[in-house]
Amino acid sequence: MHLSERIISMPSSPMRKLAPFADAAKQQGKKIYHLNIGQPDIATPENFMLAVKNFNEKVLAYSSSQGMPQLIDAIIKYYKKYDMHFEKDEVLITNGGSEALLFTLQAIGDYNDEIIIPEPFYPNYNGFANMAGIKVIPITTKAEFGFHLPEREVIEQKITNKTRAILLSNPGNPTGVVYTKEEIMLLADIAKKHDLFIIADEVYREFVYSDSGYTSFGNIKDIEDRVIMIDSVSKRFSACGARIGAILSKNKELIAQILKFCQSRLCCPTLEQIGATELFNVSDKYFEEVINEYRKRRDVVYKGLQEIPGIICQEPKGAFYVIAKLPIEDAEDFVKWLLTDFHLDNETIMLTPAKGFYATPNSGLDEVRIAYILNEDDLKQAMHILKVALDTYPKKK
Amino acid sequence: MHLSERIISMPSSPMRKLAPFADAAKQQGKKIYHLNIGQPDIATPENFMLAVKNFNEKVLAYSSSQGMPQLIDAIIKYYKKYDMHFEKDEVLITNGGSEALLFTLQAIGDYNDEIIIPEPFYPNYNGFANMAGIKVIPITTKAEFGFHLPEREVIEQKITNKTRAILLSNPGNPTGVVYTKEEIMLLADIAKKHDLFIIADEVYREFVYSDSGYTSFGNIKDIEDRVIMIDSVSKRFSACGARIGAILSKNKELIAQILKFCQSRLCCPTLEQIGATELFNVSDKYFEEVINEYRKRRDVVYKGLQEIPGIICQEPKGAFYVIAKLPIEDAEDFVKWLLTDFHLDNETIMLTPAKGFYATPNSGLDEVRIAYILNEDDLKQAMHILKVALDTYPKKK
CATH class of the missing domain: 3.90.1150.10 (Aspartate Aminotransferase, domain 1)
Incomplete structure (x- = not known):
């Protein structure tokens, strides 16, 4: 066969x-x-299961394709703490960060299009790119330099007329790198110059151990229409088995388009969304x-x-x-x-x-x-x- | 952008x-x-929420990419009732029938490959084919004839060297058709002759109201290596919000390959799998x-x-x-x-x-x-x- x-x-x-x-x-x-x-x-914070156990509808029905409104509200509120301001039509709930990545790649690229990723990278990036028929073009980073990015020319050399986006996780899985503000601004500038999306996998946002701070792509006003934020409750709240993620972007057209993918798979699980909503209410x-x-x-x-x-x-x-x-x-x-x-x-x-x-x-x-x-x-x-x-x-x- | x-x-x-x-x-x-x-x-049967409420692990952890063993066992047991005998490495749990369909299409076809579907059909078939870059080739059926299939020649005319599978739901959404044994055997024969997969969406299997019986593709020994069964708890147990589906096939190589997709998205939600396991234990x-x-x-x-x-x-x-x-x-x-x-x-x-x-x-x-x-x-x-x-x-x- x-x-x-x-x-x-x-x-x-x-x-x-x-x-x-x-x-x-x-x-x-x-x-x-x-x-x-x-x-x-x-x-996992106990309020997840407490909320789930309170569910008492007779029918475990489909929820909204976009995601349950209370979860979307909770995520919007969480982002405000980081001075990122998303509206309701700028958020989609997904089956983990995994589906957020797959839908995003399918939305920005067609067969044989390319995305640039600093390597070593989370190998499932490769998996989702494979599913979508998109080619991964790596930028090699090295243990000796703490896996920081090479200079502009090395990155720009990788860009072709098929390049659609730069994808990276920050803080980095598997390297533990936290990119400097200069690195983030460099990528932002490259994305703008070459008309690329930035797919910012920031699921480890809170897990930063240095004092030199953290720069999110979500805080760069100048490129907000080309930043696609990938998020997940898995690591942040030690709730890997919930499989609740999200796509956030100020690019409303992109979100409206990806909503069609969300509609085709109908919705994310109801109970896990109810539990995840409460996760965003845990204390600092x-x-x-x-x-x-x-x-x-x-x-x-x-x-x-x-x-x-x-x-x-x-x-x-x-x-x-x-x-x-x-x-x-x-x-x-x-x-x-x-x-x-x-x-x-x-x-x-x-x-x-x-x-x-x-x-x-x-x-x-x-x-x-x-x-x-x-x-x-x-x-x-x-x-x-x-x-x-x-x-x-x-x-x- | x-x-x-x-x-x-x-x-x-x-x-x-x-x-x-x-x-x-x-x-x-x-x-x-x-x-x-x-x-x-x-x-929804009450035993779903009863099982979920009994979950008391401290960490809501990843489960197996293939699916939780107890759920796989429960599904295998359910299929035995219908004289279909699947082994553990012939079953994958998915995020609803939706993901089962998407993964299956991505596994059997590449960009510009074709699948044949009797129309009118469940429109999300189109959605998943779109995501996978696969073309839908319709076989038109008519209200006047109760949406039954046309004759062999009409179907075979649609087959090209790009055709990879025939996909259909039986009982049919949106038509309510239940294909006759002759129709099922005809498609089985065509699939064999032209080396195609049959993607059998049988999520409404129990919902048959005529006395003339129901023929499942899962009971045709002769083509068992080319039948891919799409399943879901959504309609069978009125549990649409659980988003638990499955892919079943006697083609072990196919299942082993699709497992790579399952691994890339890590696992299905833990709680919903625990609940779904109990659904398969409801009485006749x-x-x-x-x-x-x-x-x-x-x-x-x-x-x-x-x-x-x-x-x-x-x-x-x-x-x-x-x-x-x-x-x-x-x-x-x-x-x-x-x-x-x-x-x-x-x-x-x-x-x-x-x-x-x-x-x-x-x-x-x-x-x-x-x-x-x-x-x-x-x-x-x-x-x-x-x-x-x-x-x-x-x-x-």
Whole structure:
């Protein structure tokens, strides 16, 4: 049977493809510290389930294709705190940030159009681009420079008459980079000059650990008609299983067009929207505590990495990831070996080989992504295990 | 700003585009009998919310990309009742039947490939094909013949080297047709001969009101590797707001490939999957009652239509829709007029003009879709209003 090129050419998830080896290790009784997925252990605010449990309609009916009005209002209110002012017809609720990305790509590009993304990047960007038939053109960034952007010329070289948008996550998954104000303004200027959209994936907006601040594309008045904000409750409120995201843009025509996609899939789930509405009402104290917790974890991981000879990485400034260059040839082999051939007192760690975060072939082969989503003690132990494992690994450089 | 061809060319939902006129009519104090949307008034089985309310995990975490194991097991068990035997790696849980359709189209076709669909059809088929860049090639069916399929030659004429699949809903939305065993076997034979997939949207499987039985594509052993079953809990359990659907196929390679799409959007919502699992445990008595209710409603609507001079329609045999040809020129004008210029004792009805269910231009202009999702008394009154309205309408043929 004939299957489509787009699906055949799509790579498997780099976060999930080594899962069978982890399962086998667990069956052998090994304890695994999972640093490979972005599933936080932070409790979801209780008001989510309280709101859901209060639902007492007899019929679980379709809701509005755009999203439930109370959730849209809650999101608008949340954005006001950041001095971003969206109106009701500038917001669409989606099935997670995932659907927000897919709909956005389908709205701005046709088959063989191009989008520019700094690599390493969240690999599902590739997945959605594949579905949409759009080509990903990477701008390579490096561990040595903390994954900051190259200069203007390098970026502009990538722009063709097929380029439709620049897509990036800030703070960055998988790198932990927080782009400087200068970088954001540079991209804004390039977008304006070349008539491109900026697809700003800011789902980790709150998770910034440096004092040098955070610049959102949503605050640049001059390009507001070309900024498409991708959002999600998953990480912000530790509610990954809710699958509630959003698209926001001051470009009303774009939102009106994407609403047609929303109408074709009818609506997002009712209960999850009811719960998500309450998430936006959590206190600022909730964020303070959560960010504090992640900052401590970031410190543990970064300190642990610094103590291992031969590792290259700069201090990550945001989100809850870091990409580290290891003193090895083949990170995928190393990660597999950690699961199949190594243990320290019957414990091991699981990391994500970074290869899958690059669009340029043979890039990031010696890099791994570490998600610091465990408590401090577990992270300390995990870093210790990494150190011992790198000492033991037979194929060390 | 440049938007994609695929989104610009996508029509708005025919079910939703007259909504502003309905809102205006309501503001004038008119009561509207809504026959225009497929949102049943039947209560969702209580065990859905009971299961959701029992959720007490601290973290609302990602679930499996494929779908939660207990839901997959429940669906497999449900299918066994119909003598269809799926294994765990032959099922994917999706965000409604909507995502099941989108992923399936993206998996079987590339840009400019073609799928064949009998028209009038569920207009979101068009939406998903648009998103995927796939062309819809219609086979026209007629009210006069109860929307049954034309003969083999007419169907085979539509097949080119770009054709990838035949997609159809059975029982049919919007027509209420239930295809005969001969029709199903004919399509199976054509699919085999021309190496096509059959995308079988059988979400209304239980809603069959004739004694002549129902033939599922899932029971044709000979073509099991080319049948892709689209399913959803929305109509079967009156749980439209849950947005839980499924793709099932004995073609394991296809399922393994589509799993990559599922992984890219991470998972479906956790709570809705927990609730949906329990839906599949409702008793057969639930279905008997619901089907009995819909049969009575079908009878009221069909009897009402028969009593109106000049209406052409055959008795609908399944789902909860009927398409009727009215003695008018322009159904869209008529539907709008019903909302803006007509009332009977301050009451009116809302219907869906059928034009949007056709891919062939200028088809179905004098037809409307009626969804019989109100109680019998309301439906009787609605049919009475339709009769009076047609008598009154100034542009009657």
